[in-house]
Amino acid sequence: MQLARVIGTVVATVKNEALEGRKLLVVQTLNKDLKSIGKPMVAVDAIGAGVGELVFWCRGKEASFPFKREDTPTDCTIIGIVDSDAHVTNGSTKSARQVMDDSR
């Protein structure tokens, strides 16, 4: 599982029937400092994510488990939306809690 930013959507009319009705999003994987690493990928949405949101995704066969149709062909599925950038605690930046405390 890795953190990623949703940077776009993909529209595909002709697709595998198990993907019918699924949202396809372009995700850019991020490192712990929320900087881009590697090439963007296309992920199937299982959680209701939108463009611009910070999410995390799961790879491998396990990526098809969130769907009722377990034959859904996916190797990258968005399985969580991070509340905000400040909700990522990585040891070097301030956590959401610290930001709240500082603003008091």
Added chain:
Amino acid sequence: MILAKVVGNVVASQKNQRYENARVMLCQQITPEGEETAYTVLALDSVDAGVGDTVLIVQEGWGASTAATGKPQAAIDSAIVGVVDYVDLLKDE
């Protein structure tokens, strides 16, 4: 899944049984902006994609195998599962 452009196909008379009646396509990965990258990959076609099409490729054995042949446990690690109409990208960044 990765975005790729179909650049051709591969004909192999001698191949694994599970590949019967399958089309093996040669694909080149592209960025969401449409620029070609150095990575090329062979993928089984499950949606009747043609040369020049932008496609979605699943690179996970179980999903690729079920999408392309209908059953798991074939020696397949990449399958074309969709033909892309267009990619809508966030403006900045």
